[in-house]
Amino acid sequence: MPPKADINKAGWEQSEFPILCETCLGDNAFVRMSKQEFGRSCGTCARPFTVFRWNPGTGMRYKTTVICQTCAKIKNVCQTCLLDLEYGLPTQVRDTALAVQNEAPTSEINREYYAQNMESKLEGSRSLLDSNRASSAGKEMLKQLARTDPYYKRNRPHLCSFYAKGECTRGSECPYRHEMPVDNELSKQNIQDRYHGRSDPVAHKILNNHATSMGLTPPEDQTIMSLFLTTLPASATEDSVRTHVLQSLPAVQPSQLKSIVYVAKSRCAFVNFKDRAVAELAAAAWASGFEMDGQSLGVKWGRMLLMLELVKETCSAAITPLEQPPSANPSESAPPLATLRKDFLSLLTFVYTTTTKVALTLRPSEPAYSASIAPLQSLATYISSLTTCATLFESHGSTLAEHTRRAAKGVLESVRALAQSFKIITEQGEPSTEDYLVRTGAVHDSVEQARQDLPTDNLAAVRSRWTTDRAMLEDSLNEVVEMSEGNGEGEDEDEFDDDGDEDDWDELGLGTSKKMSEAELERTKKILPMFRMVAMMHKRIILDILKQSTPPKDASATSIDVLPGLSHTLLLACEELVAVLYAPQDSRAIRSAILSLAETVRKVKTSLLSTQLLPDIRPSADVGSLEKKMGQVSINNETPAKKERNVRAWFNTCFEQIEKLSQTIGSSLETNNVV
Numbered sequence: 001m002p003p004k005a006d007i008n009k010a011g012w013e014q015s016e017f018p019i020l021c022e023t024c025l026g027d028n029a030f031v032r033m034s035k036q037e038f039g040r041s042c043g044t045c046a047r048p049f050t051v052f053r054w055n056p057g058t059g060m061r062y063k064t065t066v067i068c069q070t071c072a073k074i075k076n077v078c079q080t081c082l083l084d085l086e087y088g089l090p091t092q093v094r095d096t097a098l099a100v101q102n103e104a105p106t107s108e109i110n111r112e113y114y115a116q117n118m119e120s121k122l123e124g125s126r127s128l129l130d131s132n133r134a135s136s137a138g139k140e141m142l143k144q145l146a147r148t149d150p151y152y153k154r155n156r157p158h159l160c161s162f163y164a165k166g167e168c169t170r171g172s173e174c175p176y177r178h179e180m181p182v183d184n185e186l187s188k189q190n191i192q193d194r195y196h197g198r199s200d201p202v203a204h205k206i207l208n209n210h211a212t213s214m215g216l217t218p219p220e221d222q223t224i225m226s227l228f229l230t231t232l233p234a235s236a237t238e239d240s241v242r243t244h245v246l247q248s249l250p251a252v253q254p255s256q257l258k259s260i261v262y263v264a265k266s267r268c269a270f271v272n273f274k275d276r277a278v279a280e281l282a283a284a285a286w287a288s289g290f291e292m293d294g295q296s297l298g299v300k301w302g303r304m305l306l307m308l309e310l311v312k313e314t315c316s317a318a319i320t321p322l323e324q325p326p327s328a329n330p331s332e333s334a335p336p337l338a339t340l341r342k343d344f345l346s347l348l349t350f351v352y353t354t355t356t357k358v359a360l361t362l363r364p365s366e367p368a369y370s371a372s373i374a375p376l377q378s379l380a381t382y383i384s385s386l387t388t389c390a391t392l393f394e395s396h397g398s399t400l401a402e403h404t405r406r407a408a409k410g411v412l413e414s415v416r417a418l419a420q421s422f423k424i425i426t427e428q429g430e431p432s433t434e435d436y437l438v439r440t441g442a443v444h445d446s447v448e449q450a451r452q453d454l455p456t457d458n459l460a461a462v463r464s465r466w467t468t469d470r471a472m473l474e475d476s477l478n479e480v481v482e483m484s485e486g487n488g489e490g491e492d493e494d495e496f497d498d499d500g501d502e503d504d505w506d507e508l509g510l511g512t513s514k515k516m517s518e519a520e521l522e523r524t525k526k527i528l529p530m531f532r533m534v535a536m537m538h539k540r541i542i543l544d545i546l547k548q549s550t551p552p553k554d555a556s557a558t559s560i561d562v563l564p565g566l567s568h569t570l571l572l573a574c575e576e577l578v579a580v581l582y583a584p585q586d587s588r589a590i591r592s593a594i595l596s597l598a599e600t601v602r603k604v605k606t607s608l609l610s611t612q613l614l615p616d617i618r619p620s621a622d623v624g625s626l627e628k629k630m631g632q633v634s635i636n637n638e639t640p641a642k643k644e645r646n647v648r649a650w651f652n653t654c655f656e657q658i659e660k661l662s663q664t665i666g667s668s669l670e671t672n673n674v675v
Helices: 069-075 091-098 108-119 136-145 161-165 191-196 201-213 238-248 276-285 303-322 337-361 369-396 398-428 433-453 458-484 502-507 518-545 562-580 587-610 626-631 647-672
Strands: 033-041 048-054 226-230 257-263 268-273 290-292 295-301
Touching: 069 108, 091 136, 091 191, 091 201, 091 276, 136 201, 201 276, 226 276, 226 303, 238 257, 238 268, 238 290, 268 276, 295 303, 303 369, 303 398, 337 369, 337 398, 337 433, 369 398, 398 433, 398 458, 458 518, 458 562, 518 562, 518 587, 518 647, 562 587, 587 647
Parallel strands: none
Antiparallel strands: 033 048, 226 268, 226 295, 257 268, 290 295
């Protein structure tokens, strides 16, 4: 009874000659081959088949068939090496180029059943692989990669395991190779991966080398998982692009595709994957071109997304040193201040113009992604240079350094937000035109503000900070004046609307103040002169000390830098005093605020005297009484009514009077102790 008539051997294979490639068959024209029916089970379908064994040539190892002929015909591969018979390539390379989907099951339950069904469809020695419907780009890729000449080195003997252990004693008579094994990815090959075309290290190496030769070298940044398709046909849509992408990558599941961003006006698309390995597989498959509706598409890595991410990360990295306080020991080799200012302003201009170019090339209505790469690269360079330049101002004063750091940080934050906005638009295809315009305008505004507010030197930076505090201090003074005149007593309850929310505001301390009593009003009027003198002292520091083009020659380089901190402390003390003057007043809180304000004034005096910021006393006419001197100063005018020559004497008298008033008011509050 023939074997196939036996029901237990119905699926077993009998053959007279193996299906082999030229390399495995060897260069010997008179090869001797042994045959053993049902000698082993197939390495893929596990069915018994006829095993052939032969020696391909002198100095070669014996070779044998490892899969049955049915499995070999299904995939059109050699029964021994499992490489494609036409191109001599791994099945993963061939299937990727031809977009052939692997339908053979891998589970032990289904693979034998599948092989039996496929065997009934085979006609003679004809393979089931049909490459006629493959794209011309895929066929061209296989022609470039195909090994046309036999590679007989593949038939060499295996490595000698005894030699690897240092125990081989046969020397030159040993039939195995005396080479040390190399442990790399190529040493981890198996039949199943080679046959089914999955995770094949040899195929992975071939595909990567081909992609590199075609200009699709994978970026070093592993977060880049996007490919850029250009010259799409006019009839393309997002759905058609998605369909062609999945059809050309049969090994890729739809769930592995993150998104498709199609830009109709530019006839291009971004293909975003969820996994870097899948993106590299797609790049390798499309290295020779990607055809869609008979038109060849250009394929590139999404370097524009890479550049946007680079700009974003560069801004984040550049902001970190700008947030650090200026160094206590600045470098003495810093460029001159005039050079630094010129460079800083030039870099701001470069950032302004470059972001404008980026906004024009990446506008959602008609983006030009290729044209955006150069300005994005330049923008990343300017950002780094701007940070470096801003940190070099430390040698010319800490106040100026803080100002430039703060200005540069504001510019970089706006640029980072713009880059993030474009990245979201590109990845998700969101036509957020309004957000893109707002972000671009924010960059321009921050640059313009930084250019306009850049001080000429450290003294100008201090004056700017002091002047800003002066405006707020005058607001506090006007508030106390209104209190003393009885205008800050609040409003009648009947004037509020019917919403009934006044109690809610009062619970948070934000409601209108209650009407002052006579004693509280009188106490406020006594405090007003002290408040006026503090405001005058603050203004005269701007007029008499910070108006100079250069600091006094006896002052140290850090003398002026103490003033902004003192000004801010003085402003906080004044605001605290204003807060406790509202009814109902607490005499203890008022006394504490008065003493705190007086202590701050004493710190200002100590700083001015110890750092030689006050001009020397010059002979002058009799200064006169304090009332006469104070009358020569107007709170609301920038220049005094009469120029005071003896500046130091004026400040000394002012400090003494503030001290006397604080002591008098403090003693009065302590004696009365009235809430």
